[in-house]
Amino acid sequence: MTLEWDAGRLDSDLDEAGFDTLAVRAGQRRSPEGEHGEALFLTSSYVFRTAADAAARFAGEVPGNVYSRYTNPTVRTFEERIAALEGAEQAVATASGMSAILSIVMSLCSGGDHVLVSRSVFGSTISLFEKYLKRFGVEVDYVPLADLDAWQAAFKPTTKLLFVESPSNPLAELVDIAALAEIAHAHGALLAVDNCFCTPALQQPLKLGADIVMHSATKYIDGQGRGMGGVVAGRSEQMKEVVGFLRTAGPTLSPFNAWLFIKGLETLRIRMRAQSDSALQLALWLEQQPQVERVYYAGLPSHPQHELAKRQQSAFGAVVSFEVKGGRDAAWKVIDATRVVSITTNLGDTKTTIAHPATTSHGRLTPQERGNAGIRDSLIRLAVGLEELQDLKADLARGLAAL
Numbered sequence: 001m002t003l004e005w006d007a008g009r010l011d012s013d014l015d016e017a018g019f020d021t022l023a024v025r026a027g028q029r030r031s032p033e034g035e036h037g038e039a040l041f042l043t044s045s046y047v048f049r050t051a052a053d054a055a056a057r058f059a060g061e062v063p064g065n066v067y068s069r070y071t072n073p074t075v076r077t078f079e080e081r082i083a084a085l086e087g088a089e090q091a092v093a094t095a096s097g098m099s100a101i102l103s104i105v106m107s108l109c110s111g112g113d114h115v116l117v118s119r120s121v122f123g124s125t126i127s128l129f130e131k132y133l134k135r136f137g138v139e140v141d142y143v144p145l146a147d148l149d150a151w152q153a154a155f156k157p158t159t160k161l162l163f164v165e166s167p168s169n170p171l172a173e174l175v176d177i178a179a180l181a182e183i184a185h186a187h188g189a190l191l192a193v194d195n196c197f198c199t200p201a202l203q204q205p206l207k208l209g210a211d212i213v214m215h216s217a218t219k220y221i222d223g224q225g226r227g228m229g230g231v232v233a234g235r236s237e238q239m240k241e242v243v244g245f246l247r248t249a250g251p252t253l254s255p256f257n258a259w260l261f262i263k264g265l266e267t268l269r270i271r272m273r274a275q276s277d278s279a280l281q282l283a284l285w286l287e288q289q290p291q292v293e294r295v296y297y298a299g300l301p302s303h304p305q306h307e308l309a310k311r312q313q314s315a316f317g318a319v320v321s322f323e324v325k326g327g328r329d330a331a332w333k334v335i336d337a338t339r340v341v342s343i344t345t346n347l348g349d350t351k352t353t354i355a356h357p358a359t360t361s362h363g364r365l366t367p368q369e370r371g372n373a374g375i376r377d378s379l380i381r382l383a384v385g386l387e388e389l390q391d392l393k394a395d396l397a398r399g400l401a402a403l
Contacts, residue, residue, distance in 0.1 A: 010034055019085065024266045027080030040259045041073045070247040078258040081265055085200040087207050088233035092242045093258060097196065097216020098124055099251035100230030104192055104212060107245040108238060111137025113160040118145035119372045120168035123362035126369060145175045146305065155187045165194040170321040170357050170381040171296045171374050174305040177312055181209030201269040203313045212238060219348030223264040223271050227257035275318035279384040283320045285393055291400045296321040318384045319347060328377035330403050331356050335380060337402035340395040347383030352392055355381045
């Protein structure tokens, strides 16, 4: 794009635009070609008019692209669209959801800082803190997600960051985000929320008081299981530190995957509503099955945090977990007897997936760590897609009939 180029009417005026309008238009800046769809910039570097122009851009004295490790127009469109949907000042895209968590901690914490993490987080998140971040002097303690008194009691003078998933993976446990944010801020700490299960279509943690929100964009933001990526969003004060980490360390989102996620955002709310509706119906049905011991889904009146979910989410998400009678052998029999759903650990796809968390997503944890997280051998996680509801019920019935 030349300095003389003015998109004018070719770009949309999005002042006071609603969520669905932002989901399909935010962040797009059309080139002199006048393209209607978002352009895909597959370039590693950029040319400059003069040596002085290059020097000014590298020094940050003038805006513009420098190198695609940390500035790319397609990635920028994705970042600005996520920021608009989450109500953030700035968003920063990363190569994966795990690199998003790494970027938060590495850019905002130092050796000697204390981080509080909920016990109910993804297995790899625990591994990241335990096996790697602790090596560099970051002190970590784990707190029961919903227990606000436990959070209050766990603070130290060096506590810098709180990290939670709400809803959690895979048990759909929640924390009162607004209340936890107040606790964090009273101690001078930041609250980061993994919003992967809800996405901004169903929950906006920043508006509830959180400081940082992150996603594995690989999941619902993409929506079709095509690409890997992550994103961190919040105030510019913190995000500039995350940008600095990406500029140096390089866990960068590829332009192609950013483009996939841009297209995924266009249908985000439609998909999340439809998948949430089906998940609720399946959860209600599973509760009635004699082979099922317990169903974990915040949309159920039987869920202990059902009322909280109704307050801070606009729907209950598409992940339903349930325990069957008979332990691991029974869980495996159910999974193996299905014929429509996909046996895979990814979630957020239009295709329904089924997995055994204790031996897959949380399999690298010790038995004690799994126990602390509530991951039992009898647990099955179902990530509901967009198939016909009756077909999903019939397939799960086939699985349960194997017991």
